[in-house]
Amino acid sequence: MKKIIIIFLLFISFKVTAQDKIAITEEDYSNSKVEMADVMRSEGKIYVLVGVIVLIFAGITGYIISTDRKVARLEKLAREVS
Template identity: 45%
Template sequence: MKKLVYAFMLAVMLAFTGMDAALAQEKQQITEADYTNEKVEMADVMRENGKIYIVVAVLATVLGGMIYYLVSIDRKVSKIEKMYQD
């Protein structure tokens, strides 16, 4: 189980390396409308159409599949290690 946690932490750290370069943008002026943030068109449209739930379901399915795959690989490797230790 420790190996699974370490592998997951490593994957998360690798996923976020280099994020600064990907998120770098030129500076923009901040206006009062930015603080109120009343209009987020993409989120509103996705909520109205019900597509946000599809996005959440797909993300949950992918994450669940990855976790299942990691656990199954960990079990197989542990079984092989025990077989060769005897």
């Protein structure tokens, strides 16, 4: 049953496309203005966005560090027992 599901999903994935290809022009290479960032910066929202990204990154980093410490403690305990 598992093989059938995998084959089915494989065939479905051949039909799926993310988006059509768009030709890149010379204007795309010379465009240095990012309107979304300029608007967010002028309204002060860019700092909120950067703050949220920093908080998420700090949370993930803290979680990884605490998990690493727990695993190291368990490995030490397992070495002592055996």
